[in-house]
Amino acid sequence: MSLYHEAAGLLSAPTTHGGSLKSRIFGNKELKSPPAQVYALVLETRKWSVVLKEVVENAQLLSAERKLTPPLALLLTHDLLLAKSGIALPASHGLRAAVERHKGRLTSELSRARLRRKCATVEALRALVETEALTAGGRTPHPRWVRVNALKSTVDDQLEKTFKGYEVVAGVEEVMASGGGKVLCLDGNVPNLLALPPGTDVTRSEAYRKGEVILQDKASCFPACLLDPRPGEGDVVDACAAPGNKTTHLAGILEGRGREEGERIFAFEKDKGRAKTLEKMVKIAGSDGFTVVHQGQDFLKVDPNSEKYAKVGALLLDPSCSGSGIVGRDDLPELHLPEGPAAGGTAAGKKGDKKDRKRKRENKDGSGEKPPVVLVDDDGETTILSSEKDLKTRIEALAAFQLTLLLHAFAFPAARKITYSTCSVYAGENEHVVLKALASDIARQCGWKVLRREKQTRGMREWPVRGDPDACDGDTDVAEACIRTYRDDGRGVMGFFVAGFVREEASTTEDDLGPYVRDAEGVIIRDEMGIPTLKATGEKAIDLNELETDSDDKSTEIYIGPPEGGDDEGPYVRDAEGRIIRDAMGMPTLKATLQTAKDKNDADDEWGGFDD
Ligand SMILES: C[S@@+](CC[C@H](N)C(=O)[O-])C[C@H]1O[C@@H](n2cnc3c(N)ncnc32)[C@H](O)[C@@H]1O
Numbered sequence: 001m002s003l004y005h006e007a008a009g010l011l012s013a014p015t016t017h018g019g020s021l022k023s024r025i026f027g028n029k030e031l032k033s034p035p036a037q038v039y040a041l042v043l044e045t046r047k048w049s050v051v052l053k054e055v056v057e058n059a060q061l062l063s064a065e066r067k068l069t070p071p072l073a074l075l076l077t078h079d080l081l082l083a084k085s086g087i088a089l090p091a092s093h094g095l096r097a098a099v100e101r102h103k104g105r106l107t108s109e110l111s112r113a114r115l116r117r118k119c120a121t122v123e124a125l126r127a128l129v130e131t132e133a134l135t136a137g138g139r140t141p142h143p144r145w146v147r148v149n150a151l152k153s154t155v156d157d158q159l160e161k162t163f164k165g166y167e168v169v170a171g172v173e174e175v176m177a178s179g180g181g182k183v184l185c186l187d188g189n190v191p192n193l194l195a196l197p198p199g200t201d202v203t204r205s206e207a208y209r210k211g212e213v214i215l216q217d218k219a220s221c222f223p224a225c226l227l228d229p230r231p232g233e234g235d236v237v238d239a240c241a242a243p244g245n246k247t248t249h250l251a252g253i254l255e256g257r258g259r260e261e262g263e264r265i266f267a268f269e270k271d272k273g274r275a276k277t278l279e280k281m282v283k284i285a286g287s288d289g290f291t292v293v294h295q296g297q298d299f300l301k302v303d304p305n306s307e308k309y310a311k312v313g314a315l316l317l318d319p320s321c322s323g324s325g326i327v328g329r330d331d332l333p334e335l336h337l338p339e340g341p342a343a344g345g346t347a348a349g350k351k352g353d354k355k356d357r358k359r360k361r362e363n364k365d366g367s368g369e370k371p372p373v374v375l376v377d378d379d380g381e382t383t384i385l386s387s388e389k390d391l392k393t394r395i396e397a398l399a400a401f402q403l404t405l406l407l408h409a410f411a412f413p414a415a416r417k418i419t420y421s422t423c424s425v426y427a428g429e430n431e432h433v434v435l436k437a438l439a440s441d442i443a444r445q446c447g448w449k450v451l452r453r454e455k456q457t458r459g460m461r462e463w464p465v466r467g468d469p470d471a472c473d474g475d476t477d478v479a480e481a482c483i484r485t486y487r488d489d490g491r492g493v494m495g496f497f498v499a500g501f502v503r504e505e506a507s508t509t510e511d512d513l514g515p516y517v518r519d520a521e522g523v524i525i526r527d528e529m530g531i532p533t534l535k536a537t538g539e540k541a542i543d544l545n546e547l548e549t550d551s552d553d554k555s556t557e558i559y560i561g562p563p564e565g566g567d568d569e570g571p572y573v574r575d576a577e578g579r580i581i582r583d584a585m586g587m588p589t590l591k592a593t594l595q596t597a598k599d600k601n602d603a604d605d606e607w608g609g610f611d612d
Helices: 002-012 021-026 035-047 049-058 070-082 094-100 103-116 122-136 155-160 172-177 219-227 245-256 272-285 347-364 388-410 431-438 441-446 476-481 544-549 600-606
Strands: 144-148 183-186 193-196 213-215 235-238 265-269 291-295 312-317 373-376 382-385 417-422 448-450 483-485 496-503 524-526 558-560 573-575 580-582
Touching (some): 002 021, 002 070, 021 035, 035 049, 035 070, 049 103, 049 122, 070 103, 144 155, 172 183, 213 245, 219 312, 219 417, 219 483, 219 496, 245 265, 245 272, 272 291, 312 388, 431 448, 431 476, 431 496, 448 476
Parallel strands (some): 235 265, 235 312, 312 417
Antiparallel strands (some): 144 213, 183 193, 373 382, 417 496, 448 496, 483 496, 558 573
16 A cells, blocks of 8 residues: 555655655665655656646546545556556455545546547557657657667568558657657668667567567667678677677677678676577577576686687777766646645655655755755666765776776677667766776787777767766877767767777887788788788788787698689698688788788779778
C-alpha cells in the first residue's frame, strides 16, 4: 500500500522543491517502496496527467469513491489502464477495488480522450503524450532511434515489413515535426540507423523480438562507426561490453563487410549480472557464432600479451562513466490533477516538504546548499552529490579509472585502432582523458596518436559537433578529432563523447635516407623510386635504415620470387605469409604487419585512395 501513498505525496509536491524528482526519490532514505518503482510510477503518471485528469473527471471517479484523493485516483487509474502489470495491490485491497469497480467507464473515457486527439491506437496516444510531456518539460523531444541489425536484416527489409506504410522523409527535423505520424528517416551519419517519432513503440514488433532491429541512440552508434572494423584487420575487443549495444553493432559492421574466417569479437564484462544480459543480446542479435563473451572478466586483468589476443587489431572502450549525458526524463510537465479533495500528504511527502522548506531558506541568502546532482551510472549505481566539490572528486575518480582502462588497451601489441567513449558531458571524463592518454609513456612508446578528423569514416568526419578546444588546452587538432553530442541541441541525440586512436611506429624522421614521399603525418607513402609503399591506413612504413639494421631479425622467413604457380610479375620479396615487403626494385614496401600489401599493379591503380 505504501507504493501508491508514497507516490501520491511525491506526485503532488511542487517539482521545483528539493532538486529533481530523481534526487528526491533516490535520496529519500525513508521511502518504504523500491525507489525505482516509485520513480517510474510518478514519472509516467505525471506525463499522462492531462489525459488521466479528463478520464477521472469524466468518469466521476472521485465523487463515487470518497476515499480516493486526486493524486491517488490518477496513479491508480494510470496503472489500471496503462501499466502492463496493472495495479500493484492484492485484488482484495480496498484502493484497488475502488478503482476497478469503474473499469468499464474509465476504459471508455480513455477511448474518448484518445479519439479526441485523433489517435487510432493507445500506442499512438502514448507517442503523443511522450512528445507533449517532453516539450512541456523544456526538453527537446528525443526521436526513437532504431538500428537495423545487419546480421539479420536490411533497411529495405524493414521498410517492407516493420515500417510498411511509413513515409520516408529527409531528416530528423521532419520526423520530429510530424507530430507522431508514420514517418521515419534514414540517418546520414550512421548506416542502417532509422529515426522515428518520439515514443514510437517498436518493442512489440516481431523484428524487435527476433533481433532484426535494436533500439540504440544515434550517439551510442558512433564508437563502432569510428572504430570502423574491417575484415582482415584481426580480432576486435569490446572491453566494457554490457548490455551489448556496441558489441552487436561491431558484429553487424564486421559481418556485413564479409568477416574473415576465424576473426572474432572478444567481449569483456566485469559485472556477472550485466554479462548475462550481454550474452542474451549477442545471441538475439545472431553474433554468438563469432563473439566470445567473457562473463565477469575484468578487462584490466586481461593480459594483452597473451597468445589468445595476439591478433587483436582494434578495441572499443566504452567504460562506466557519470552517465551525465543520458537523456533525462526528469523535467516534468505541469501536473494536472482532477477536481476533488486536497491531496493527502504522506510521511515521505511531508518530510520531503520540510526538507524543501529548509533548503529554500538556506538558499535565500546564497549560503545554502544547491540542489544535489544525481549521477546514475551504467552499473545502476546512484550517487547523490550535494556539492561542487563532491562532483569534482567523483569525476576525478571516474577519470582515473577510465584512463587506466585506456592505457591498458594501448598495450595490445597488434592493435592499430582504439575508440574511447563515454555518455558523460564532463570534460574531465572526455577530452582530459584523451590528452592524458596521448601524453602517456605507453602512447609514445607504441606510437598511439589521435585519429584525426580527416582520417575518420565519412559519417563521423561530417558530424559537425566536435570536442571543446578549451578542454584540449587549445589543441584544435585534438579538439577536431574528438566527437561530441549534446542533448537538446535539436539533433535528437543524447550527450556523448568519442575519440579514436591510431597507431604509428615511433618517429624515426631524424635520420631518414629519403627522399621519400610522406603524408601530412610523416607516413611514408612512396619510396625512393616513387613506388607506393602502402595504402594510407594509418600504418607507417618502415624507414630504409631501420629495415637494414633489423635485417638480422629471423622472425620472418624471407624468400625471393613469386610463389609457386603465382602469376606475379616479380621478383618481389615476400615474407613467409606472402606479404610483399620489397617491390620489384628491391625497395621495402612495408614492414611485415597485419596489413596485407597490395601488388604493385593494384597499388598503382588504387593510388590516392585515402578515403574510408
Ligand atoms: C557504459 S557501460 C557499457 C555499455 C555498452 N558498451 C553498450 O553499448 O551496451 C560500461 C560497462 O563496463 C563494465 N565495466 C566497468 N569496468 C570494467 C572492467 N574493468 N572490465 C570489464 N567491464 C567493466 C560495467 O559493468 C558496465 O557494464
